Amino acid sequence: xxxxxxxxxxxxxxxxxxxxxxxxxxxxxxxxxxxxxxxxxxxxxxxxxxxxxxxxxxxxxxxxxxxxxxxxxxxxxxxxxxxxxxxxxxxxxxxxxxxxxxxxxxxxxxxxxxxxxxxxxxxxxxxxxxxxxxxxxxxxxxxxxxxxxxxxxxxxxxxxxxxxxxxxxxxxxxxxxxxxxxxxxxxxxxxxxxxxxxxxxxxxxxxxxxxxxxxxxxxxxxxxxxxxxxxxxxxxxxxxxxxxxxxxxxxxxxxxxxxxxxxxxxxxxxxxxxxxxxxxxxxxxxxxxxxxxxxxxxxxxxxxxxxxxxxxxxxxxxxxxxxxxxxxx
Numbered sequence: 001x002x003x004x005x006x007x008x009x010x011x012x013x014x015x016x017x018x019x020x021x022x023x024x025x026x027x028x029x030x031x032x033x034x035x036x037x038x039x040x041x042x043x044x045x046x047x048x049x050x051x052x053x054x055x056x057x058x059x060x061x062x063x064x065x066x067x068x069x070x071x072x073x074x075x076x077x078x079x080x081x082x083x084x085x086x087x088x089x090x091x092x093x094x095x096x097x098x099x100x101x102x103x104x105x106x107x108x109x110x111x112x113x114x115x116x117x118x119x120x121x122x123x124x125x126x127x128x129x130x131x132x133x134x135x136x137x138x139x140x141x142x143x144x145x146x147x148x149x150x151x152x153x154x155x156x157x158x159x160x161x162x163x164x165x166x167x168x169x170x171x172x173x174x175x176x177x178x179x180x181x182x183x184x185x186x187x188x189x190x191x192x193x194x195x196x197x198x199x200x201x202x203x204x205x206x207x208x209x210x211x212x213x214x215x216x217x218x219x220x221x222x223x224x225x226x227x228x229x230x231x232x233x234x235x236x237x238x239x240x241x242x243x244x245x246x247x248x249x250x251x252x253x254x255x256x257x258x259x260x261x262x263x264x265x266x267x268x269x270x271x272x273x274x275x276x277x278x279x280x281x282x283x284x285x286x287x288x289x290x291x292x293x294x295x296x297x298x299x300x301x302x303x304x305x306x307x308x309x310x311x312x313x314x315x316x317x318x319x320x321x322x323x324x325x326x327x328x329x
Contacts, residue, residue, distance in 0.1 A: 033092070038092070038095065039068075039094050040058055040096070041070075041085050041095065042054045042072045043096070043099075045192030047192065047197075048164060048193030049213050049257060050097050052295075054070050056290055057280045060279075061277070064280075078106065079106060081102075085260075086121065090263065090265040092273055099257045099258075103258070108313075108317045108320040109325060117313075119263060122261050122263050123302045124274045125259055125300060126308060127298060129256045131230050133238065134227045135209075136227060137203050137225075138222075140206050144242075148207070152185055159185045159206045160206055160207075161207045162196040162208040163189050164190055164196050169211075169253050171189060173253050175325050179323060188205050194214075197215075212294040213295060228241055229243055230251065231243060259277055274302055278299045
């Protein structure tokens with residue numbers, strides 16, 4: 001990859017976030033949210049977990065005195081929206097809903113990224129985590145993971161798996177599944193969960209690893225069949241679904257979603273935004289709203305989020321290498 005993106009760089013990011021964390025106790029009360037409208041850019045189409053979380057936080061911030069809107073800017077696995085925020089004025093009025101793919105996977109997947117996840121952004125908070133669910137169209141004659149693997153082996157190259165984009169956990173879960181199960185299935189990337197689900201529901205593609213919050217309603221309506229979750233343990237909203245590990249496949253992953261600001265945003269402004277977002281995520285209303293759709297709330301401090309980005313980046317670097325999923329763009 002073109003930019004330096006290694007542990008040494010992350011040490012700088014963590015140090016910056018830690019210093020900012022210190023300001024939480026020292027910053028003057030004069031630090032406040034930016035005047036005017038604050039825009040949270042979601043780098044995917046409406047309807048997915050990124051969008052659900054961003055809109056819940058934006059609504060709470062608006063209800064408590066700010067003016068916050070959500071702007072969906074999909075494309076290039078989140079890179080279009082990320083580039084837009086990275087190049088925006090660092091005044092706190094343009095923020096990014098930054099999922100795992102944008103901060104920890106894309107740097108290893110794409111030969112040219114157009115933004116630097118470390119140098120261009122300052123962590124605000126990790127909003128939450130969700131597992132992916134392995135879901136199939138009802139026309140696929142399988143009831144569990146073992147049957148899916150057997151069917152795929154009898155029909156090599158005939159099954160297509162959708163994802164919300166290259167570099168998303170849905171994509172990488174599929175690649176890990178292919179390798180662990182020894183099956184030949186074709187990846188079809190989309191510009192978000194909604195268009196991918198649309199084609200899955202119509203049978204244009206046969207299976208998908210999608211965030212549980214967006215997959216669950218279609219499973220409950222019996223329009224799609226759930227086979228497993230990718231988390232280490234079963235999820236309370238879908239306890240009937242075994243983990244992939246229980247099903248004999250080593251392909252574990254949990255998607256996460258956070259908020260970042262342009263790197264040069266003033267410390268006091270970052271503190272005010274971070275505090276406001278954490279308060280929103282910890283509020284009874286938002287917590288209940290998100291947990292209802294399968295999100296586990298984190299709402300941590302900037303330094304903690306920076307540390308997660310660092311460790312996850314190293315993990316997914318290896319996954320991308322093992323999968324041979326490099327994309328030249």
